[in-house]
Amino acid sequence: MSRREKLRQIMLDDIKQVARQQMAENGTATISLSAIARALEVSQPALYRYYPSRDDLITALILDAYNDLADTEAAADSSQPSEYYGRRLMAVILAIREWAVAHPLDFQLIYGNPIPGYHAPEAETMPAARRGFAVILRILYQALLAGALKPRPSDLEQAARMSTRLQVEENGQAIDLPQVVLYIGVAGWYQTNGLIMLELFNHTRALIADPGAFYQAEMENLLNSLGLET
Amino acid sequence: MSRREKLRQIMLDDIKQVARQQMAENGTATISLSAIARALEVSQPALYRYYPSRDDLITALILDAYNDLADTEAAADSSQPSEYYGRRLMAVILAIREWAVAHPLDFQLIYGNPIPGYHAPEAETMPAARRGFAVILRILYQALLAGALKPRPSDLEQAARMSTRLQVEENGQAIDLPQVVLYIGVAGWYQTNGLIMLELFNHTRALIADPGAFYQAEMENLLNSLGLET
DNA sequence: TGTACATCAGTGAACGCGCGTTCACTGATGTAC
DNA sequence: TGTACATCAGTGAACGCGCGTTCACTGATGTAC
Numbered sequence: 446m447s448r449r450e451k452l453r454q455i456m457l458d459d460i461k462q463v464a465r466q467q468m469a470e471n472g473t474a475t476i477s478l479s480a481i482a483r484a485l486e487v488s489q490p491a492l493y494r495y496y497p498s499r500d501d502l503i504t505a506l507i508l509d510a511y512n513d514l515a516d517t518e519a520a521a522d523s524s525q526p527s528e529y530y531g532r533r534l535m536a537v538i539l540a541i542r543e544w545a546v547a548h549p550l551d552f553q554l555i556y557g558n559p560i561p562g563y564h565a566p567e568a569e570t571m572p573a574a575r576r577g578f579a580v581i582l583r584i585l586y587q588a589l590l591a592g593a594l595k596p597r598p599s600d601l602e603q604a605a606r607m608s609t610r611l612q613v614e615e616n617g618q619a620i621d622l623p624q625v626v627l628y629i630g631v632a633g634w635y636q637t638n639g640l641i642m643l644e645l646f647n648h649t650r651a652l653i654a655d656p657g658a659f660y661q662a663e664m665e666n667l668l669n670s671l672g673l674e675t
Numbered sequence: 676m677s678r679r680e681k682l683r684q685i686m687l688d689d690i691k692q693v694a695r696q697q698m699a700e701n702g703t704a705t706i707s708l709s710a711i712a713r714a715l716e717v718s719q720p721a722l723y724r725y726y727p728s729r730d731d732l733i734t735a736l737i738l739d740a741y742n743d744l745a746d747t748e749a750a751a752d753s754s755q756p757s758e759y760y761g762r763r764l765m766a767v768i769l770a771i772r773e774w775a776v777a778h779p780l781d782f783q784l785i786y787g788n789p790i791p792g793y794h795a796p797e798a799e800t801m802p803a804a805r806r807g808f809a810v811i812l813r814i815l816y817q818a819l820l821a822g823a824l825k826p827r828p829s830d831l832e833q834a835a836r837m838s839t840r841l842q843v844e845e846n847g848q849a850i851d852l853p854q855v856v857l858y859i860g861v862a863g864w865y866q867t868n869g870l871i872m873l874e875l876f877n878h879t880r881a882l883i884a885d886p887g888a889f890y891q892a893e894m895e896n897l898l899n900s901l902g903l904e905t
Numbered sequence: 906t907g908t909a910c911a912t913c914a915g916t917g918a919a920c921g922c923g924c925g926t927t928c929a930c931t932g933a934t935g936t937a938c
Numbered sequence: 939t940g941t942a943c944a945t946c947a948g949t950g951a952a953c954g955c956g957c958g959t960t961c962a963c964t965g966a967t968g969t970a971c
Contacts, residue, residue: 447934447935448934449934449935449945449946449947453946453947471791472704472788472789472790473788474702474704474788474790474791475704475791477923477924478924478925478926479923479924479925480924487948487949488949489924489925489926490927490928490948490949490950491947491948491949493926494946494947498925498926499924553788556876557787557788558703558783558787558788559702560702560704561702561704561705574878599896603889603892603893603896606884606885606888606889606892607883608881608883608884609882631879631882631883632893634873635866635869635872635873635879636869637869638869638872638873639864639865639866639867639868639869639870639872640865640869642786642865642869643864643868646786646787646788648786648804649861649865651838651839652837652838652839652857652861653837653838653861654836654837654838655836658836659833662833662836666829678968679912679913679914679968682914683913683914686914707956707957707958708957708958708959709956709958710956710957717915717916718916718917719957719958719959720915720959720961721915721916723958723959723960724913724915725914728958729959908971909969909970909971910969910970910971911967911968912966912968913967913968914964914966914967915964915966916962916964916965917961917962917963917964918960918962918963919959919960919961920958920959920960920961921957921958921959922956922957922958923955923956924954924955924956924957925953925954925955926953926954927951927952928950928952928953929949929950929951930948930949930950930951931947931948931949931950932946932947932949933945933946933947933948934945934946934947935943935945935946936942936943937941937942937943937944938940938941938942938943
């Protein structure tokens with residue numbers, strides 16, 4: 446990488462970093478190129494050398510958020526011995542909340558209100574969005590094969606309502622994911638997200654003493670009810 | 676009410692109505708007095724006769740949303756015979772999703788990202804926010820007294836994590852609400868909200884065939900696990 | 906019932922601000938021979 | 939190693955736009971006697 450390319454990379458990152466700071470102060474909807482230019486002490490048109498438009502910058506931020514969350518999940522997963530499926534899931538689930546609390550605006554960027562006037566290029570954002578979800582699905586699938594995950598009758602009923610067949614990579618080949626795994630993944634997803642959202646937007650502040658402990662206990666109950674030991 | 680007061684009331688409502696339309700088109704963050712004035716074919720300063728500032732208009736919209744949702748819940752509750760607690764809860768839970776799907780922007784206004792630059796006067800918004808939650812808590816409390824609601828051991832454990840004592844009005848007097856009722860209310864709340872949010876923001880579009888049926892089945896499982904018959 | 910006054914709705918002009926984006930350009934950095 | 943050229947980063951000026959809010963004002967509606 447040439448000197449020029451290195452400087453360019455630094456500037457690309459600096460712009461995103463300042464944008465994240467601005468979001469943290471004023472919300473996702475107020476990302477503004479002129480404010481970023483001011484903070485970087487650079488003229489406004491200079492930014493167009495790096496991102497051809499405001500939308501492209503937002504897309505870059507969204508992709509970073511999805512990927513950062515997925516990386517965090519993957520790291521939490523591999524921090525546990527691979528045959529302890531419940532502990533692996535629990536580690537990932539706790540990592541998700543910790544990431545959301547540490548990066549509330551990145552979380553809002555991907556799971557909150559859409560930004561007015563911005564249209565996501567789904568061909569780019571969808572694969573990034575799936576990465577984090579795939580971490581959980583893979584663990585659930587392995588747990589099912591090993592007999593550690595024991596779906597209840599109601600889980601099997603709900604599994605029939607899933608409309609897609611997803612595939613997972615296992616040992617280099619793509620395998621059809623059982624619908625019950627997809628269902629349990631979705632169930633865990635909406636429960637974690639729901640609790641995190643209420644916490645982030647202060648709706649439960651007056652009700653729950655220790656949101657982290659509450660979250661953990663809720664999710665342990667969910668995993669235990671599926672036969673998974675944590 | 677005098678003729679002048681009537682006209683004033685109509686204008687107050689028209690302004691909110693147009694604001695809701697603008698939100699529906701561009702998101703909650705873009706509520707703009709000048710756009711509203713344009714739509715009403717009136718000069719921009721004229722709006723200041725009705726709402727002293729943009730923040731006051733937003734507050735009015737938020738209060739309307741909370742109250743409308745609470746009214747919808749109360750109506751659903753009273754559509755069922757009072758001794759069928761499970762059915763009453765189910766009716767309320769379904770009404771919440773239907774309201775959210777019918778008024779997605781009102782839902783975002785109260786449960787989604789905060790609006791940049793807007794600060795809610797909590798003394799006004801908190802009581803309105805509690806109204807809808809109170810509908811559910813009252814049913815749960817009555818069901819507990821009647822023995823229809825059967826908390827599991829894990830529910831009692833989680834109840835200990837609640838940090839407030841709430842009160843409910845029963846026959847004109849305020850009664851301390853058991854913590855387990857508050858806990859079950861919170862658990863239902865984050866699960867309904869989580870599922871509704873994922874649906875509203877299209878995250879589950881490709882995964883769930885019929886989101887309404889899925890939601891209903893999920894919530895039925897939750898109520899049944901608490902001993903409540905639907 | 907008529908008159909005098911107070912109240913209120915609405916206007917046009919202005920203030921001061923920020924926004925995304927385009928354009929023609931200067932000057933520095935890198936590349937080919 | 940030196941020169942000629944291409945590439946790239948960054949600038950200042952400008953365009954056209956929308957925003958919330960204040961002000962002094964006009965004219966219509968309501969009220970008191």
